[in-house]
Amino acid sequence: MLVTMIEVRGLTKHYGSTVAVDDLTFTVKPGIVTGFLGPNGAGKSTTMRMILGLDRPTAGTATVKGVPYGQLSNPLGTVGSLLDAKWVHPNRSARNHLKWMAASNGLPRTRVDEVLGLVGLSDVADKRAGGFSLGMSQRLGIAGALLGDPEVLLFDEPVNGLDPEGIVWIRKFMQHLAAEGRTVLVSSHLLSEMALTAQNLVVIGRGRLISDSSVQEFVDFATDTTVRVRGPRLEEIERCLRDGGLGVRLEPADPIHPPHLVVSGATTDQVGDMLAARSLALHELAGQSGSLEDAFMKLTGDQVEYHGADADAMLGHGPEGGPPPGRPPAAEGGTPPAGRHAAHEQGADKEVR
Numbered sequence: 001m002l003v004t005m006i007e008v009r010g011l012t013k014h015y016g017s018t019v020a021v022d023d024l025t026f027t028v029k030p031g032i033v034t035g036f037l038g039p040n041g042a043g044k045s046t047t048m049r050m051i052l053g054l055d056r057p058t059a060g061t062a063t064v065k066g067v068p069y070g071q072l073s074n075p076l077g078t079v080g081s082l083l084d085a086k087w088v089h090p091n092r093s094a095r096n097h098l099k100w101m102a103a104s105n106g107l108p109r110t111r112v113d114e115v116l117g118l119v120g121l122s123d124v125a126d127k128r129a130g131g132f133s134l135g136m137s138q139r140l141g142i143a144g145a146l147l148g149d150p151e152v153l154l155f156d157e158p159v160n161g162l163d164p165e166g167i168v169w170i171r172k173f174m175q176h177l178a179a180e181g182r183t184v185l186v187s188s189h190l191l192s193e194m195a196l197t198a199q200n201l202v203v204i205g206r207g208r209l210i211s212d213s214s215v216q217e218f219v220d221f222a223t224d225t226t227v228r229v230r231g232p233r234l235e236e237i238e239r240c241l242r243d244g245g246l247g248v249r250l251e252p253a254d255p256i257h258p259p260h261l262v263v264s265g266a267t268t269d270q271v272g273d274m275l276a277a278r279s280l281a282l283h284e285l286a287g288q289s290g291s292l293e294d295a296f297m298k299l300t301g302d303q304v305e306y307h308g309a310d311a312d313a314m315l316g317h318g319p320e321g322g323p324p325p326g327r328p329p330a331a332e333g334g335t336p337p338a339g340r341h342a343a344h345e346q347g348a349d350k351e352v353r
């Protein structure tokens with residue numbers, strides 16, 4: 001039986017006339033990292049706040065282990081989160097910050113040194129948290145999320161602004177937490193980062209579900225995979241592949257590649273076999289994928305809330321040709337119910353404990 005730790009069903013949030021989350025439905029399972037991906041303003045933080053009971057849904061439900069956060073019998077032992085790493089008293093030491101959190105939540109003080117060790121902050125535990133770098137603040141935030149040894153963890157953009165070393169550390173730490181059997185939901189607006197961190201991917205744009213799949217499925221679907229082909233009898237190769245029903249484009253020489261063909265609609269194996277059957281020699285046969293960020297932009301491009309100036313337009317180039325590709329299957333929502341709550345829930349306390 002598949003266990004569902006977080007279940008979001010028809011979740012909708014209106015802030016006045018802004019629809020922040022729009023009939024969102026997805027589930028999050030234990031033992032893997034689930035990436036929650038969307039451009040700025042897509043509704044990731046709002047969704048996470050509703051899962052954590054910090055914002056009230058306009059419609060729909062968000063449950064953890066089958067109940068709304070507010071009804072969990074042991075909330076701190078069930079869910080931990082990091083929404084804002086800078087949420088810490090600047091003059092408190094890391095250890096005192098965690099001791100205060102533990103005391104105010106009825107958790108044993110012994111756990112403080114354990115979590116400091118887990119996130120690698122033992123050596124700086126008595127330093128002022130206000131003087132911490134962003135990377136250290138993130139670690140302290142993660143330590144706080146782990147205080148109750150929770151089964152479910154939510155992290156909102158934990159790698160934002162971190163240097164490469166900090167990013168790698170967070171990525172490995174999330175994977176480690178998932179490997180322990182925990183449920184890990186982590187938001188990001190970078191597909192390339194999520195592709196390295198997560199196994200499953202829930203993608204949203206303008207509050208709506210765009211896709212819910214494995215990372216591999218999303219990447220396979222969203223990126224154009226083509227095959228680069230080169231051989232001494234290029235014209236005959238081109239004809240052979242066209243006769244076989246494949247899309248073929250001749251690319252003239254560029255500083256890196258001699259003239260070659262770009263073939264779509266087949267794998268390298270299929271192209272190689274077709275040409276071998278006609279005894280056409282190959283000097284190059286290589287699969288190539290489009291960039292992840294390009295794919296993400298294509299899928300979410302019309303869902304982005306604020307567009308920057310179009311670089312191509314500024315440079316005098318025309319827009320990229322072709323309509324956006326189809327989308328992976330996502331739940332088609334109905335019309336969201338009229339909003340009942342206006343903007344005064346917005347001051348929700350960022351701290352979860």
Ligand SMILES: Nc1ncnc2c1ncn2[C@@H]1O[C@H](COP(=O)(O)OP(=O)(O)OP(=O)(O)O)[C@@H](O)[C@H]1O
Nearest residue numbers: 015020039040041042043044045046047189343346
């Ligand atoms: N408290 C609030 N009051 C009014 N509007 C809000 C509030 N919180 C979020 N919004 C609006 O809801 C939409 C979704 O915002 P949200 O912060 O959830 O997106 P996000 O995906 O987390 O974006 P980012 O990547 O920038 O963090 C945006 O249009 C935002 O302006």
Ligand SMILES: [Mg+2]
Nearest residue numbers: 044045046156
């Ligand atoms: Mg956010």
